[in-house]
Amino acid sequence: MDAITRSAELELEIQANPGRFRVLTGDRPTGPLHLGHLFGTLQNRVRMQDLGVDLFVIVADYQVLTDRDVADRLAETVEGLVLDYLAVGIDPERATVFTHSAVPALNQLLLPFLSLVTVPELQRNPTVKDEIAHSRQASVSGLMFTYPVHQAADILFCKGNLVPAGLDQLPHVEITRLVARRFTERYGPVFPEPDALLSAAPVLLGTDGTKMSKGRNNAITLGASDDETARLLKGARTDAERHITYDPANRPEVSSLVLLAALCQDRDPVDVAAEIGNGGAAALKRTVTEAVNEFLAPMRARRAAYAADLTYVRKIIQVGNERANAIADQTLAEVRQAMGTVY
Missing domain, CATH: 1.10.240.10 (Tyrosyl-Transfer RNA Synthetase)
Known part of the structure; x- marks a missing residue:
């Protein structure tokens, strides 16, 4: 079944039984969100949240380092991102907003996951190839190269089974499905193979005529x-x-x-x-x-x-991190049990 047909089926399933879906989505905190994000992804997140889907929104602060040497004014940018989420209607009572770096068990999943993919498979990933081509660095970091596997850890730590994606992001979802499938074949069932929910979002051009960025x-x-x-x-x-x-x-x-x-x-x-x-x-x-x-x-x-009350914003992040950590710790415990690394 092709991705477009499957995505249409998923929309019907979400309407019928939203509670069986857990979505992982998010953004790199590299600057404020804009109209392209609003019509491209943010409105869809709010829609799924309002339908009753369990929504996880990751502020991928570690991933800021994929294409730059340092992350400038990161705390301010992270808080700004959460302000944007609140502004568009993300409800922290119904969604989990958390930061990459605050969830150690999530990032620890990267190690066994890297053993499940080959270097040629990563080299062939078109999204990574495009990012490498547009990188501002003379050579890319290992973090950039392994970005799809880190994203797999983001999705699978909470056993996400639905990933909103554009057609250009399908290779990332396929890597996640590959990791989940190979883990099951090698160690036993722990992770679902998530489906991609394709977005029909329009591409808005920026004021200079290129993609809004x-x-x-x-x-x-x-x-x-x-x-x-x-x-x-x-x-x-x-x-x-x-x-x-x-x-x-x-x-x-x-x-x-x-x-x-x-x-x-x-x-x-x-x-x-x-x-x-x-x-x-x-x-x-x-x-x-x-x-x-x-x-x-x-x-x-x-x-x-x-x-006007950043204390509230910081509390949202703290509560989200606590929930994400509890889930990640449980998932890592299951992974260690499956791999036989409980000593």
Whole structure:
């Protein structure tokens, strides 16, 4: 069965019995989250949480080091990430938010897991190959190279059985399934083979016409002010044609702005473009700015309220770490029992 068909089946199963699913998802704390994250992953996390799926959200602080020498201002960035989660509707009463580095047993799983995959299998992973190609370092670290196995530990420590993913992330999920399967063959059943839940999320371009990214300074962050949003969108790339249409293949920059307005207004992008018509780029940018600021206003208000009490944010992380540690310790105990390393 192909991934798209299986994902459609999973959506029906989630609707029917959400309680049987545990999702592991998360982000590297390399900067504030932006509109690409919101429409790409964050809204889907909130949707699954609200359906009753057991949601684990990992702040992958160790993984910041995959493509940089040091992690600058990490505590501040981690807290900012949690503020973004709270702003969009992640509920710490129904979701577990935790940090990589605070769960030793999770990271210890990396050792036996590495014995289950070969170097050529890691070298063939297209996501790692792409990350290596775009790395800012002269050569990649062992942490970068083994990233898919570390991600397998993230997913399997809590026995996650559902992983939201884009098509480009399927190789990572396959590595996780491979690790789970080989562990079962070698030592016995401890881990499920998780399924990928494919996202139909749109790809939003940044203000420079390339993919919206934390590292490219081309993104509108969730915590940006109205004025900052207006300034960024005013400088967004468009094209020379005045009449506004929605044509992603031939007019990617214009179409991405139209799509952004449509997503914020919950409308068809074709209708949004038709409404702007001969108004040109100025009218397009004005429409997008108003739509984004109106859409983000309640999230920004919640974020500001939570930011006024970082003690609460730190408590969320502490409680999440405690729950993650309890689960990881139990899983590691089962692994040691299966491997015969209980002395």
